[in-house]
Amino acid sequence: MTAARARLEPDVAIVGGGPAGLRAARELAPAVSGAVLVLDRESRAGGIPRHCAHTGFGIRDERRMFGGPAYATRMVRAAERAGAVLRSSAMVTGWSATGGLEVTSPDGLFEVHARAVVVATGARERPRSARMIPGDRADGVYTTGYLQNMVHLQERAVGRRAVIVGSELVSWSAVLTLRHAGCETVLMTSEQPRVEAYSLFSLPGKHLLRVPVRTSTRVTRIIGSPRVRAVEIEESPSGNRTTIPCDTVVLTGDWIPDNELFRSAGIALDPATRGPVVDTELRTDRPGLFAAGNVLHPVDTADIAALDGVQVAAGVLDYLAEQRRDGQHVRITADQPLRWIAPMIQRVGARPPARKRLLAWVDGYVPFPKVVARQGGRVIAQRRLPWPAVPGRVFRIPSEMLSGARPDGGEVRISLG
Amino acid sequence: MIAPQDAGSEPADVAVIGAGVVGSAIARLLSGYQLDVTLLDARDDVGDGTSKANTAILHTGFDAAPGTLESRLVAEGYHLLKDYADRTGIPYEPTGAVLVAWDAEQLAALPGLREKAERNGYRETEIIDADEVYRRIPALGPGALGGLTVPDESIICTWTATLALATDAVNRGARLRRAHRVSSVRRESEYTVLHTNAGEVRARWVVNAAGLGSDTIDALFGFDRFQLHPRRGELLVYDKQARSLVDPIVLPVPSKLGKGVLISPTIYGNVMLGPTAEDREDREDSSTSADGFAFLRDKGERIMPALLDEEVTASYAGLRAASNLGDYLIEVDDRQRYAVAGGIRSTGLTSSMAVAEYLVDQLGKAGLRLTERTALPAPPRMPNIGEAGLRPYADAERIARDPEYGTVTCFCERVTRGEIRDALHSTIPPRDLGGLRRRTRAMNGRCQGFYCGATVTGMLAEAINEEPADAPANEEESR
Ligand SMILES: Cc1cc2nc3c(=O)[nH]c(=O)nc-3n(C[C@H](O)[C@H](O)[C@H](O)COP(=O)(O)OP(=O)(O)OC[C@H]3O[C@@H](n4cnc5c(N)ncnc54)[C@H](O)[C@@H]3O)c2cc1C
Ligand SMILES: Cc1cc2nc3c(=O)[nH]c(=O)nc-3n(C[C@H](O)[C@H](O)[C@H](O)COP(=O)(O)OP(=O)(O)OC[C@H]3O[C@@H](n4cnc5c(N)ncnc54)[C@H](O)[C@@H]3O)c2cc1C
Numbered sequence A: 001m002t003a004a005r006a007r008l009e010p011d012v013a014i015v016g017g018g019p020a021g022l023r024a025a026r027e028l029a030p031a032v033s034g035a036v037l038v039l040d041r042e043s044r045a046g047g048i049p050r051h052c053a054h055t056g057f058g059i060r061d062e063r064r065m066f067g068g069p070a071y072a073t074r075m076v077r078a079a080e081r082a083g084a085v086l087r088s089s090a091m092v093t094g095w096s097a098t099g100g101l102e103v104t105s106p107d108g109l110f111e112v113h114a115r116a117v118v119v120a121t122g123a124r125e126r127p128r129s130a131r132m133i134p135g136d137r138a139d140g141v142y143t144t145g146y147l148q149n150m151v152h153l154q155e156r157a158v159g160r161r162a163v164i165v166g167s168e169l170v171s172w173s174a175v176l177t178l179r180h181a182g183c184e185t186v187l188m189t190s191e192q193p194r195v196e197a198y199s200l201f202s203l204p205g206k207h208l209l210r211v212p213v214r215t216s217t218r219v220t221r222i223i224g225s226p227r228v229r230a231v232e233i234e235e236s237p238s239g240n241r242t243t244i245p246c247d248t249v250v251l252t253g254d255w256i257p258d259n260e261l262f263r264s265a266g267i268a269l270d271p272a273t274r275g276p277v278v279d280t281e282l283r284t285d286r287p288g289l290f291a292a293g294n295v296l297h298p299v300d301t302a303d304i305a306a307l308d309g310v311q312v313a314a315g316v317l318d319y320l321a322e323q324r325r326d327g328q329h330v331r332i333t334a335d336q337p338l339r340w341i342a343p344m345i346q347r348v349g350a351r352p353p354a355r356k357r358l359l360a361w362v363d364g365y366v367p368f369p370k371v372v373a374r375q376g377g378r379v380i381a382q383r384r385l386p387w388p389a390v391p392g393r394v395f396r397i398p399s400e401m402l403s404g405a406r407p408d409g410g411e412v413r414i415s416l417g
Numbered sequence B: 001m002i003a004p005q006d007a008g009s010e011p012a013d014v015a016v017i018g019a020g021v022v023g024s025a026i027a028r029l030l031s032g033y034q035l036d037v038t039l040l041d042a043r044d045d046v047g048d049g050t051s052k053a054n055t056a057i058l059h060t061g062f063d064a065a066p067g068t069l070e071s072r073l074v075a076e077g078y079h080l081l082k083d084y085a086d087r088t089g090i091p092y093e094p095t096g097a098v099l100v101a102w103d104a105e106q107l108a109a110l111p112g113l114r115e116k117a118e119r120n121g122y123r124e125t126e127i128i129d130a131d132e133v134y135r136r137i138p139a140l141g142p143g144a145l146g147g148l149t150v151p152d153e154s155i156i157c158t159w160t161a162t163l164a165l166a167t168d169a170v171n172r173g174a175r176l177r178r179a180h181r182v183s184s185v186r187r188e189s190e191y192t193v194l195h196t197n198a199g200e201v202r203a204r205w206v207v208n209a210a211g212l213g214s215d216t217i218d219a220l221f222g223f224d225r226f227q228l229h230p231r232r233g234e235l236l237v238y239d240k241q242a243r244s245l246v247d248p249i250v251l252p253v254p255s256k257l258g259k260g261v262l263i264s265p266t267i268y269g270n271v272m273l274g275p276t277a278e279d280r281e282d283r284e285d286s287s288t289s290a291d292g293f294a295f296l297r298d299k300g301e302r303i304m305p306a307l308l309d310e311e312v313t314a315s316y317a318g319l320r321a322a323s324n325l326g327d328y329l330i331e332v333d334d335r336q337r338y339a340v341a342g343g344i345r346s347t348g349l350t351s352s353m354a355v356a357e358y359l360v361d362q363l364g365k366a367g368l369r370l371t372e373r374t375a376l377p378a379p380p381r382m383p384n385i386g387e388a389g390l391r392p393y394a395d396a397e398r399i400a401r402d403p404e405y406g407t408v409t410c411f412c413e414r415v416t417r418g419e420i421r422d423a424l425h426s427t428i429p430p431r432d433l434g435g436l437r438r439r440t441r442a443m444n445g446r447c448q449g450f451y452c453g454a455t456v457t458g459m460l461a462e463a464i465n466e467e468p469a470d471a472p473a474n475e476e477e478s479r
Helices: A020-030 A070-083 A144-153 A169-180 A260-264 A302-320 B004-008 B020-028 B069-088 B106-117 B128-138 B158-171 B211-220 B240-245 B290-304 B305-309 B349-364 B395-399 B416-425 B432-442 B451-466
Strands: A006-008 A012-015 A036-040 A055-057 A086-088 A090-096 A101-105 A108-112 A116-120 A121-125 A141-143 A161-163 A184-189 A217-223 A230-235 A241-245 A248-251 A255-257 A290-291 A328-332 A338-342 A345-347 A355-360 A370-375 A378-386 A395-398 A414-417 B012-017 B037-038 B097-101 B127-128 B146-150 B154-156 B174-176 B181-188 B192-196 B199-208 B228-238 B251-254 B262-265 B272-273 B312-323 B329-333 B339-340 B408-410
Touching: A006 A161, A012 A020, A020 A036, A020 A070, A020 A302, A055 A070, A055 A414, A070 A086, A070 A302, A086 A108, A086 B339, A090 A230, A090 A260, A090 B037, A101 B416, A108 B106, A108 B395, A116 A302, A121 A144, A121 A395, A141 A144, A141 B251, A144 A248, A144 B451, A161 A169, A169 A248, A184 A217, A184 A241, A184 B240, A217 A302, A241 A378, A328 A338, A338 A414, A355 A414, B004 B305, B012 B020, B012 B192, B020 B037, B020 B158, B020 B199, B020 B339, B020 B349, B037 B158, B037 B199, B069 B158, B069 B349, B097 B106, B106 B127, B106 B146, B127 B128, B128 B146, B146 B432, B158 B349, B158 B432, B199 B211, B211 B339, B228 B290, B240 B272, B240 B305, B329 B349, B339 B349, B408 B451, B416 B432, B432 B451
Parallel strands: A006 A108, A012 A036, A012 A116, A036 A086, A116 A290, A141 A248, A161 A184, A161 A248, A328 A414, B012 B037, B012 B199, B037 B174, B097 B251, B199 B339
Antiparallel strands: A090 A101, A101 A108, A121 A255, A217 A230, A230 A241, A328 A345, A338 A355, A355 A395, A370 A378, A370 A414, B097 B146, B127 B146, B181 B192, B192 B199, B228 B272, B228 B312, B251 B262, B262 B272, B329 B339
């Protein structure tokens, strides 16, 4: 590596200018004496909402409903107005030997040494390769993010007949994008056995989207070269296989955090989220290093990511004021049918999580879930919740359920009874 | 895009069929002489056949069958390609390899392998015990009994290797014609006329380096001396975060079916698991399969369980040209002024430059006039897409000169806008996304286009639109 890196020394460096990072910057900039620097690798900050042309953003944080791009713009402006410094086309590529952030930008190479660092790098959908879908090497296979960048940012055509794999919230966003691009969704497949998963979809106008859905179905092969011509799908438990002609495949959901900076810093990753292990104030186990947004809960909506920004800002301010909380803590883990839970650590005397909610992910639909918290085999709380647990979207658990946990009692396991 | 007027253009002295690594090496060498060389390939790009999808190891040839032409040319090719890589910047890394024995039979085979290596002229191997195996590869699964080190096995960028050789050929004056599939040949008194889907090509001499298609071309010249079939090799490429698990290449003890499943770092900083070896019929079908994936995961589970916890970044399949002969077939027919370099099985990346030397030497003996050209252009300086060298995104001076090298476009692979721009305007520009990906690594990373796919596609589309739409096929790539 060439030596010539310009050194920057803000009070706080925030990696990632999506909803989480921007909101954290907006809270922190007026409250610290030094600079708050947001680094984003895209040519414009704003994160994923930049290319979500539909509405449904900002409900719980801005208390209004915005389209994605408008929401992104609003978040950028608000952070700038609050005094944060935003640098786009600035990619953090790793950590320097002395613990600084290494940054590449058209203005040159930088090394950023901040008193506190917030990593809010978001999450991405697993592509075909990571899902290990075999078959031909075919063009026309996208993730939702890729598709939306194509259609909304580059205004490029996709195909005419699409199969959408997955039926998460984001999958419906893909339907809207395809429709905008003049591409018909001929089928949506879900590995889930039931339709409740998507009937709870809340984007306005859903009833207009008549999309055939096949449940208990997975894609077993992609056919066609150079462009996709069909997909082979398999129904379970029959094992029956059918070929569906299409020229476009959109792989939706199946999220993985952009966790690289945590891993290269040697921060413990949660085996279930694959994001960093954080406490309710969004601290990692390295003092001064924080996380916020979808990098720690893959994935929730943008407003929740933004409210993480508020939460992490409070934690950062405490840290800068040298208010330490390194007392006793308990680890929170998820048991089947919960796949993951975040945050993962509760410390004595620490603030509760944002909106007093633990976030979790289920792999099967549960209409009236009874949540049970156990510590050392003992039930410390159980509660039937009035909202369902739905695959493909975050399931929220009141954090008061942890109040009976003994700081020295070991791990708290959360499951559905 | 049929251009029948092609037949009227100047005949070449030599036409090389197949712009894989072997054909490109041959065309490069020939165009160093006072010869008019045409390099043709059926596909839209050079190196788009077997040469793009292999395990990319620069073999010492330690395990070849002693006394074969293959053994000799692999050993020679190793040094030739390494030297050439030094001159052109083809990325390679001298990682070394450890062959691991997992049972008593394999352990007992190690001394024989060592001896065989020596008969192949390679004397650096060493037998090591289990402790030493684990010291070198701590992430190895339990049960290894011992190993054989092969310190000079290296990894290399197969994409850049072929591209460098073909670029060098073009710089030396060779005419490259992509998307020209040879379907039949006609012998005339002075020339051979090659019929392609994009017109006819005439040449005094023809070299057949058509890889998996070389037996078919050979038959067009009236021969029936070898048969090929595709032996598919599927591979899984794991996330860069797995790179620290694997330092030297982890080789299995070879069996009758082939070299077996290995785990190797890649030149791009990933980890590769594969290949399978499955005899197939369809020479165009390089699809992957659920069975192949399951087989590899099963092997991987035993060799290095920790690897399987990582994300898969890519999967692909390559087709080896499996031959019914036990060796390469490199022969010249002076009567028809025709030569073949066929049956270049699973070692052709390494041997390519030695194959070229051997073949051109034979051509000279058969009557092709080899007069060296003076004032040859310097070999091309290839963009570094390997992790071992300094890449543009980390090169302050370069970014200061041109900020496009500081604009990271493909985040996962850290490919900058400047590199994509350069590739799109290079001597042999890509015509499709695959070609751009092989030249830059853009979109090859863990997100597979989630973030950058649209931008990269856009840059490619723009560059392709800039090209005149109706350039006649025979002129589009003339010198
Ligand atoms: C198709 C789709 C539809 C959606 N629809 C809705 C909806 O209707 N309503 C809703 O509320 N939510 C929706 N969401 C979810 C919402 O977009 C996310 O919850 C939100 O964007 C998460 O914010 P974040 O800040 O955690 O991450 P992101 O928005 O992903 O932002 C992360 C930022 O970090 C930057 N970054 C990453 N790594 C680096 C690095 N190394 N260096 C510099 N910068 C870096 C990225 O460029 C990016 O700007 C949707 C998501 C998708 C994919
Ligand atoms: C899984 C796998 C792993 C391997 N690992 C290694 C390794 O680690 N190290 C190593 O040294 N080697 C390895 N190899 C072998 C190596 O990849 C090949 O030997 C080498 O690429 C062969 O090059 P080629 O130029 O002969 O063939 P190709 O690259 O296949 O080139 C032949 C070209 O001819 C063209 N062609 C065919 N028919 C026609 C026609 N009728 N008209 C016009 N053009 C035509 C094709 O389009 C193609 O581009 C491996 C191979 C596989 C499959």
